[in-house]
Amino acid sequence: MSKVFFWNLRASRKMPFDLRIKKLLKKLELGAMLDPGMLTAVKIHFGEGGTTGFISPLWIKPIVEFVKKAGARPFLTDTNTLYIGNRGEAVSHHLQAAIHGFDPNILGAPVIIADGLKSRNERKINYQGKTLREFYLAGDIVDCDFLVNVSHFKGHELAGFGGALKNLAMGCATRQGKMHQHCGLGPKVDLKNCRGCGMCVEICAPGALVLDDGKVKLDLEKCVGCASCFLSCKTGCLQINWTTEIKEFLERMTEYAGAVLNLKKKLCVHINYVFNVTPDCDCPGFSDAPVCPDIGVLASTDPVAIDQACLDLVDRAQPLFPSKLPGHAKAGDDKFGLIHPGTSGRYCLEYSARLGLGSREYELVNV
Numbered sequence: 001m002s003k004v005f006f007w008n009l010r011a012s013r014k015m016p017f018d019l020r021i022k023k024l025l026k027k028l029e030l031g032a033m034l035d036p037g038m039l040t041a042v043k044i045h046f047g048e049g050g051t052t053g054f055i056s057p058l059w060i061k062p063i064v065e066f067v068k069k070a071g072a073r074p075f076l077t078d079t080n081t082l083y084i085g086n087r088g089e090a091v092s093h094h095l096q097a098a099i100h101g102f103d104p105n106i107l108g109a110p111v112i113i114a115d116g117l118k119s120r121n122e123r124k125i126n127y128q129g130k131t132l133r134e135f136y137l138a139g140d141i142v143d144c145d146f147l148v149n150v151s152h153f154k155g156h157e158l159a160g161f162g163g164a165l166k167n168l169a170m171g172c173a174t175r176q177g178k179m180h181q182h183c184g185l186g187p188k189v190d191l192k193n194c195r196g197c198g199m200c201v202e203i204c205a206p207g208a209l210v211l212d213d214g215k216v217k218l219d220l221e222k223c224v225g226c227a228s229c230f231l232s233c234k235t236g237c238l239q240i241n242w243t244t245e246i247k248e249f250l251e252r253m254t255e256y257a258g259a260v261l262n263l264k265k266k267l268c269v270h271i272n273y274v275f276n277v278t279p280d281c282d283c284p285g286f287s288d289a290p291v292c293p294d295i296g297v298l299a300s301t302d303p304v305a306i307d308q309a310c311l312d313l314v315d316r317a318q319p320l321f322p323s324k325l326p327g328h329a330k331a332g333d334d335k336f337g338l339i340h341p342g343t344s345g346r347y348c349l350e351y352s353a354r355l356g357l358g359s360r361e362y363e364l365v366n367v
């Protein structure tokens with residue numbers, strides 16, 4: 001059974017949020033894991049333009065301060081995205097981070113995009129997964145001396161939910177590594193409602209979608225399965241082809257998390273912020289209303305235990321309306337399952353436990 005430390009967001013004048021976060025990190029014994037001079041990656045998601053759900057710099061600053069106090073040298077990092085947005089290469093990515101307030105002068109840590117300018121700062125890593133043997137990871141994630149894996153816990157249109165495991169898997173991979181995980185996840189196209197607006201064509205980086213006679217046309221040969229188009233279509237023409245590929249995607253994704261964990265061994269901790277629990281991830285360029293009240297901040301050395309704990313807390317919480325949840329949703333329901341039928345975040349947890357990445361059994365320790 002793994003320990004998961006939990007702060008329920010209660011605070012006071014004597015113990016405001018920054019001291020609460022530092023107390024959480026102290027309980028985790030992060031200070032004892034860090035040696036002076038360790039180049040420490042604080043892996044976060046800077047939030048796509050238009051998104052408000054990402055973890056604000058205010059919440060990241062106490063982590064940076066804690067790492068610095070231990071004598072280590074933190075930097076804030078993420079990898080470039082597969083889709084065309086504001087984070088597809090390092091120049092735009094840096095600017096987007098700055099727009100969202102991740103300023104080294106305020107935070108005391110620089111932003112370094114871990115896979116470089118065009119995602120070519122890449123290392124091929126060998127690791128024995130069930131289906132994959134080679135993994136394409138960001139060079140600076142491989143090179144860093146310690147990894148603080150910080151996630152915004154929320155729903156995800158493909159993975160069911162996004163937390164510590166997904167932040168390791170997709171978040172530490174290069175563009176090639178991301179494609180490798182998505183492989184085979186092309187959309188199912190239903191042309192009935194296609195208005196020929198071209199939104200999906202604009203977003204499809206490999207050019208797999210074109211407009212033909214006022215309707216969208218998919219070239220599966222070019223599709224890398226990045227899933228960016230699913231959310232761009234407002235009339236539901238592009239949908240996930242659940243039946244065959246979703247399980248394989250979840251397994252590939254989990255094996256990527258395994259490759260990162262194997263590399264970092266004990267040089268890695270996980271912090272999940274469970275507030276502003278949006279139904280989708282922080283990539284689509286908007287943040288929909290949260291599906292439950294803010295819950296708290298969790299920290300653990302076990303990425304499986306922390307994600308399991310977050311998922312259980314979200315499911316137990318009262319649903320919030322109006323939100324993407326159906327009107328009949330109640331406390332105890334599988335909230336992300338109701339929103340994204342066909343996905344299974346729980347399968348990801350089950351598979352990661354099978355791979356030995358951590359335990360689904362946990363003890364929630366209130367801090």
Ligand code: SF4
Nearest residue numbers: 194195197198200233
């Ligand atoms: S976004 Fe939807 S409606 Fe617009 S072109 Fe693409 S499939 Fe058609």
Ligand code: SF4
Nearest residue numbers: 204223224226227229
């Ligand atoms: S068609 Fe394929 S490559 Fe293009 S955005 Fe959709 S999933 Fe990605």
